[in-house]
Amino acid sequence: MNDKIMAERIDLSKEHKPDWALFLPAVSSFFIAGLGKQRDTTTEDYFPQERIPAGFNGDVERLNFLNSKEGLFTYKWGLYSAGHADLDVTKTIPTESIIRDREEGTFMLGDSGGFQILKCQWPADWKDPNCPRAMKKRIEVLTWMDTYMDYGMCLDIPSQSLSTYHVKDKDGKSVHGIQTIEEAMIATHINNDYFIHNRSGACKFLNVLQGLNHTQSDEWYEQMKMYCDPIKYPDNHFNGWAFGGQNKIDIHLTLKRIVGIIHDGLLEQGKHDLIHCLGTSILEYAVLFSDIQKAVRKYHNPDLQITFDCASPFFGAAKGLAYFNSNMEHNTKWTYSMEKTAENKDFDTDMRKFSDAVIAEGIHEKFADSPITNAMVMKDLCYRGHGFLNKHGKETKTSWDTLSYTLLQAHNVYQHMFAVQEANRQYDSGCVPAMLMNETFESIRFGDLVDEIFSLNDRQKSLDLIDKHSRFWMQIMSGSQGFSGKRSVNAGTMFDQLFTENG
Template sequence: MLTKAGLSAANRAIYLPAISATYADFAKNGRFKRQIASLVPDDLDFLRSGNPYFCYPFGLYSAGQVIRTEAMKPKACMVAQRDRAETIILGDSGGFQVSRGTIEFEKDITARRMLKWMEGVADWSMVLDFPTGGIAAGFMKEHVARLIGEGHDLQAMCKANGQSLDFNACLLQTRINNDQFVAERTHGATGLLNVLQGRNEAESKTWYEAVKHYPFEGIAFAGAHQNHFSLLLRRLVDLHRDGLLHQCDWVHVLGVSTLEIGCLLTKVQRCVREHWGYEHFQISFDSASPFINAAKNGMIVGHMFDEYGWTFRTTNVSTVPAADLPKTVNAFCHAKMARKARSLSRERIAALRPLGNALTMADICPGSSGTSDLDGDSSPLLMHHNVQAFVEAHHRAHEGFFGNESWRIPQDAKIISEMIDILFRGELIPNADGGIDRVPLTDPVRHIDQCEIWLDRLAGQRSRTAAREPDELRYAA
């Protein structure tokens, strides 16, 4: 059984499923309209310790999904009713929805509402940032006009830091929100993560210098930091040099869940702990892909490892052949993964789950008017299955990445891992005795600059998760 203590002790970057509010509500307050084995909705609550089907004590939960007005309060869902001693929830402030107008921005009223909601729900929470991901689509134009109308000199900011009006509007509004969080937070209610945005090195560095002084307990890397390891590593070096990394007990990377990046984040975490001495330094990363796929009738049937890439395999189950309906979910996944030939360097692993032996595909696809269409009970069952499939795939990926089968690791990920290793451990230099000495780098940033093209090789490969996150979600920033 997966436990909070066990996973925390494994010295691994932790995957956080970005839990759907609809799913969280159903697991505690819903009901199945059909008889599905002997299941009740509470069996889908993977945050519940001792759940016989699947227990996973970590997740991300976004205020942007569930709180849009002052009157809204946390629902009595599986997140709000969890055992906080046995689970960890990271709260997302909903900045993506707020900056784009999906949630009306009432300035300090909205910031206060998000802060107090997260203090009541989450162990760790992100400050209310305005993501730079909305700039290209024009979402910041109205905020530029509003801030100028309020008397803020954005032009002076642009002249001082060389960045655009839209970028400085994102930065300024984030700093205003940060100041309010500092003033109005209840200390001890939730640990706050200082969000670092930026689409490139110039923006990332400017943002970091402008917000690094805030007395928060962790860091959340957003924007291009999620898969550009050159940006992530430069900011970690900055935090270390500025003496700020000691206060970062939790570091989160927003909106990425590819198997290679998950393993590389573990590599970074282990290096920081071993070579910089921050023994409590913890990285997490998230995506909503298990829930998004299920909402689109997608079932993750397994994952594939080979030297060219590690990928999830998904099939659309909106209609399933009649011959497959009597099969258990596990048998269906196994058959799907076995249809293509296995090669020496390619391993296909079916998504086999304890619940998959109890459910048939007819339970997932009950049929309607002679077809095998899905109904309202199908979606939460698929979501539960997909979360398990993601968690298990990341576990197996770590076993392969840090085990004895290095030949199976994709070449790009292997090279990035070696470059991270050199950054922290130093270079191997022949000595006068014919041996090899490991010499620390005198200029780590120069090493990052020299390796930037390779460090960023995984950028743009988010589609190799089960699905690309849709534009309207927070994680597209």
Template sequence: MLTKADLLAQNRAIYLPAISANYANFARNGAFKRKVGGLIPADLDFLDPSNRYFAYPFALYSAGQVIRTPNKLPKACMVAQRDRNETIVLGDSGGFQVSRGTIEFEKDTTARRMLKWMEGVADWSMVMDFPTGGIGPGFMKPHVERLIAEGHDLSAMCKANGQSLDFNACLLQTQINNDQFVAERTAGATGLLNVLQGRNEAESKAWYEAVKHYPFEGIAFAGAHQNHFSLLLRRLYDLHIDGQLQKCAWVHVLGVSTLDIGCLLTKVQRCVREHWGYPDFQISFDSASPFINAANNGMIIGQTLDAYGWTIRTAGIATVGSNDLPLSVSDFCTSKLHRKTDRLGREMIAARTATGNRIGMADLCVGKAKIAGQRDRSGLDVDGSYLLMYHNVQAFVTAHAKAHEVFFGPEQWRIPLDTLSIAGAIDVMFRGEPITSAMGGVVYAPVRDPISHIKRCQIWLDRLAIQRTRPTSRIGYNIGQAA
């Protein structure tokens, strides 16, 4: 079983599945409507360290998906009733939903409600930021008007930092919420992460300078920081130079869970620990992909890990042929993955999970009906959807573990060039430029100006944020070793 202590000891960035509220409730309070391979709803509670199939002690849980009424308290679900000594849950404040109007914003009432909810359910919690991602779609326009009507001088902020009205509305409302969190938090109830937003370097820097003084216990990187490693490294260096990083007991990167970025975040974590001397520095990252995929009839069937790209493979199971129904879920994953990729000559690994070995495709796909002129249709009912979510979580966690084995192992040829380039640039920033000594060995010349190094390597550091439209050239940065 995967225990909290064992995983933390691996010195890895930790993936947090962002749990669906319905799933969390079902695993503790639900009941299957039919027999499903001898499983009971409690078997789906992967936060339970005694789970007989699969236990995983980390997760993200968002107040934004459960708080819809003013007096909503944490429900007696698998998150609220977990063993807090054996698990770690990061609370998301729901600022995304609040800024977009999905949850009504009631000034300090909303922030207070989110804070108190997270204090009751989470070990670490993000402050209620207003994301800059809402600027483009126009979600910040009503908030700009509201803040100006309340007497806030957004124009003065624009003149001071050179950013737009919408950006400064995001920043100002976040500062107001931060002040409230500082004033109203219960000491020791949950560690708070200061959220850093920004869509580019200018916004990221302005945001950082405006919020870096808050006395929170960690940092959450949002916006473009999730896949622009130039931004992430710049802010980490700022935190280091400003003496803030030593106060960060937890660092989270929001809304990203690709295999290559997960490994690169581990690379950053190990470099910070080794070269900057912060032995307890810990990074996590999250996504709701296992649950969203399942909600859309998507099964994680495996992964490809080779120089052409690292991908978690999914297959739609809204329609499943009669010949697949007798297969176990794990055997279906193996069969389907090979059908999808055998003509490409890819390095592929099928997903085999504990529940996937026990239950069959017929346990997932019910309501089988013959439609004239079409394949047999096998739809998922509620029971099947929850079983699929559980399989997907384990498949996702296992995929990241295997990716780390390859990334930090001897098979460097299996790592895509873009990922290797980023790893090499990170390595040089922290360790120094490799040069040949007079004795013929390799020594490292320290980088005197890390920011200049980041600027010089920015085109490579941000490669994973760029939509690739043609094969990558092999002319580029001296990538070194990923490990």
């Protein structure tokens, strides 16, 4: 690697401040597969040397942000899902070496694969404790977590699984067997019981909370909270919480849930030091979670770490989208911006610096470089020119190949990490997004209100204060997932409050 690029390597781990909530990139199996294959010394190079950008000095390991010695940028935290992994721990899996053989000092949170149940990719009757297919997967996931993960989530059944009950197998039966929220809780109990009695202790586990509305979420918590109870399970209780469903995005419910957990004695220092919020990509939530973490640390558990993940950088790249800019101005909507980037066979010999070329060509009006694009020229992304033939002897339809997507994923994930950190820096300096302030009738700042809520040290007083400011929580929007803001008071909630549904 040339001296200029070496000097511009960035260690984002050092840029993270301990009092911020921690972003965990939800690492794509596609992203790590090619890098892992390139490491495999028993086969030929997966990426030929002539294909690797010259700025990488012949080594795609530069894209591995978990490698503090070789990565163009480094970041020591991440999330990886059992649903994407090869769960056979008895075999060497080159495509997963980035995760399995990561360096000491990195941190990986394992997602359990509940999403795969929701998507009908792990067929089984999950509410039947004797279903052999469910038991096989249960054993595989727990073994994989204990072998490779620092923290892991219990194998919950997501609330949204109800929406895919209608998907049938070849025998005409539901692929996962979960029709009601009650059945989702039954199945999660089965999985939790197995995990809590068979875990090795090598991996710490999070108790996942689901529910599509306040009523369902409250019932889920009441049923599942025992798995974090050190009195009931003194040697093997779960070690923290993961907020899924409505819990992670409806801040009214999020705050209410944390207050309840604290006053139930289930957020104790040294016993329950992690809360993870699943799949949260809204930029304002990066600072919102930091405010909550600071307040809980101040008044209850000084070791609490709030983490959150999203896969947007990887999914965006799969659609040809590049992060190119972020907006964090005071009293505005904060955003990361993605748009279609260069994809043209005419650029296969273009030696212009990538960021200069995309602006000159009018592809992007502005473009924020990452350490990845800073080491790239235009042809590194648009590698396949006119007449380029694939392995079947046919001309390719696009100028991109596997490495093109991998390069863009690395660029995107850097920009997302940087944006989260920059948002926290701006927020600490007094720049506040519109979502977290209300000055219509009285000046209200989210951080001040959250501090007051957790300072009260009285469950009912804290809950009353949360309810008092319900209109403020309604202005906090969370994009397209779940019900937030005014939508959190919904027909489903009222139905559950007023009626009992017969089977």
